Amino acid sequence: MLSKLLTIFILSTSLILTACAKEPAMNSSPTSSDKTDYIVLGMGCFWGAEKRMGEVPGVITVESGYAGGDQKNAGYYDVLGLEKEIRYGKSDLRNHAEVVKVTFDPQKTDLETVLIKFWESHDPTQGDRQGNDIGTNYRSAIYTHSDAQTALAKKTEAIYQKALNKAGFGKITTEIAPLRNYITAEEYHQDYLKKNPNGYCGLGGTGVKYPVSTPDSANAMPEKSPVTKRLEGTDLNNERQLVVFEAEDCAFCKKFKAEILSTWQSEVPIVTTLNPNAPEGWSLEKALFATPTIVLFEQGKEVSRYTGYNGDKERFWKWLGFRLLTPDQRRIAFEQGTEYAFTGSHLDEKRPGTFVDPITGAALFRSDTKFESGSGWPSFFNPVEGAITEHKDTSHGMTRIEVRSASSGIHLGHVFNDGPPPTHKRYCINGNVLKFVPDEQTEQ
Known part of the structure; x- marks a missing residue:
């Protein structure tokens, strides 16, 4: 629950849930026909589940909803409220799970294909949680409307359990039960990631692939299940x-x-x-x-x-920069600070090489454009093409041109029109936010 609320806060284009809380949830009775069939699946947060299941060819619609609980009429905040009561021992009611109703065309896909996507798209071993979303409302679940669906759900569960065992995962905790008390979720939850293009993609589950059956046996296991290999530390x-x-x-x-x-x-x-x-x-x-x-x-x-x-590239590089740079470097890079004259790094650096951004590693200035300005800061008459951006700076009662790294957006210094030919520019740069990379032939 905390993860989902945090996600809503992060996404600038998201709908604010508190503003939508008055929208009533809609009771719905899922039905199938000769041309379509459906199944209801719980995979944690229904935003990512909706997107994942909608990727299956032959799936017609995917609808977010709530199911499997005791309440016959409930909305998003009712579910969250009941979960809080359950957690503090104030209610014995069974809460709904966030689910998606997957309607598909049996002529174009079958239920087994839909269930395979279900197993591969989340971690069914986590109990009452999925990732950072914790609570019975985020449980893994398969809610069926026929004995045949229940039988197939249990069959695929057994097959996938063997694959998980080989990959070192624990027991599947997925609830498999007849569907009851299905409720369509509020409109703002439907197609959430389509409405919010800055939303996050859901993770691909455990990384364990569902075993492919052989012609000899529908339950036959290959020698080794296809698994997205875990990195070796x-x-x-x-x-x-x-x-x-x-x-x-x-x-x-x-x-x-x-x-x-x-x-x-x-x-x-x-x-x-x-x-x-x-x-x-x-x-x-x-x-x-x-x-x-x-x-x-x-x-x-x-x-x-x-x-x-x-x-947002600058935001990413700022995140990394806060781990790589010292407090003094961060003050210059992110707070437009300045080191004291004659105290910064690289003032006397004369070797052939390149001065680069300390976070991105992108080239900023070549050493053959460096000159002695007497200012107390490393000075250059020309940057590497495309390496910097210029910005008007009216701080401290002055009008100057600020220089930033084009790759990370960090503050570097200022540029003045009192440099040597051929440019007559003086890029006055804080040495502490430069990293020097000597040319290969000069390395010791």
């Missing part, structure tokens, strides 16, 4: 390592790759994985609940994480 940088936890078909993961990973030059090593578990031998502070989630590990332990990516 011994293969990574134990001192400091970034891991990007992704999901298949996640648009925001692709955006992060295109805008951040494709030009990665930071000194911090980074890897991606589709497995939502920590690298072998390492540990996460808490379960992941959205993708992409970028986790910074130090000595094999999580020290910080960045959840979701909607194109």
